[in-house]
Amino acid sequence: MRTVLVIGIGAGDPEHLTLQAVAALRRADVVFAVDKGDTKDDLLALRTEILRRHRPDDGYRLVTAPEVDRDRGAEVARDGGRYRDVVVDWQDRRAELYRAMLTGELAEGETGAFLVWGDPSLYDGTLRLLDRVLDGIAGEWAVESVAGISSVAALAAAHRLILNRVGRPVLITTGRRIADGMPTDVDDVVVMLDGRTAFAALSPDQRAELHIYWGAYLGTPDELLVAGPLDEVCDEILETRAAARERKGWIMDTYLLRRGADER
Incomplete structure (x- = not known):
């Protein structure tokens, strides 16, 4: 054997x-x-x-x-x-x-x-x-x-998040799947494998109603974190991400998009 x-x-x-x-x-x-x-x-x-x-x-x-x-x-x-x-x-x-x-x-x-x-x-x-x-x-x-600690768990811990809200689902998906917009029936979406930063291509109306909790190189000395209303921090994430990728030659990032961030 x-x-x-x-x-x-x-x-x-x-x-x-x-x-x-x-x-x-x-x-x-x-x-x-x-x-x-x-x-x-x-x-x-x-x-x-x-x-x-x-x-x-x-x-x-x-x-x-x-x-x-x-x-x-x-x-x-x-x-x-x-x-x-x-x-x-x-x-x-x-x-x-x-x-x-x-x-x-x-x-x-x-x-x-x-x-x-x-x-x-x-x-x-x-x-x-x-x-x-x-x-x-x-x-x-x-x-x-x-079993191991996923980047999803590491992201939640870094931002002190509870991914699921009472009685509501969480979707874990890829950037490809949200390229055409956020799902209408899920308010908490964790996005992995998003090489083209699909969050930046969401419509202005969708961006205005979303918060993003973003992290790269999670759990490493190079860890990067940005959080806030998507329409306010989108450019900051894009610039931070591009600079980090240029510096290291690669990037691994994960993020949560949350609709109604003030709701429990």
Whole structure:
């Protein structure tokens, strides 16, 4: 039996790891990591720091592989069919990468671990890819998912928010899904994966009725936070975001759009 752990490592702070995650990490014989290149080398550095703090012994092997290319231009295109094709192609090549790492590095009786940002259940495809990969590999395999602190939870904590209001739902979605406007039946919308700052393209009427609670690099020393009426702080967020991306070469941000912010 070979075991694969998918461990949520939180939004950026090595202290985000739960006790369960630390215990799982200490079981690993092999830790797998995808290297996203020079512009995101601090992401790999964070994983290294997590290992230094929570797995200080030398009883594991760190195996890295370069990230497969992805057509980001197609992702933001309005053509949904093209976007799906690009994502499927990327997932196929990512699956091959995982298959090569698992079959080449994990021996019978060993335990491997993938350290994933936030929580494995929220906008992370590792579990889905492993289902595909392991279905085509001979032998017995077990997969375990270990919960982590998502950027959604980190955002709420940073702004001292309660995401749900009494008797009302919360929607977690992507920037692509709100590009044509806020939903009319949900007043609290958490937006992730918004590379094109969809909040700035909302109509003036919608912007006037919304508050935004925005955060980038949550849980890291570079954390950035802005909150206020959307029509008042929109330009500040755009400028802050652009400067941060220029400085670091990448950005991860999440935000809550709230209609009727003064209501409980």
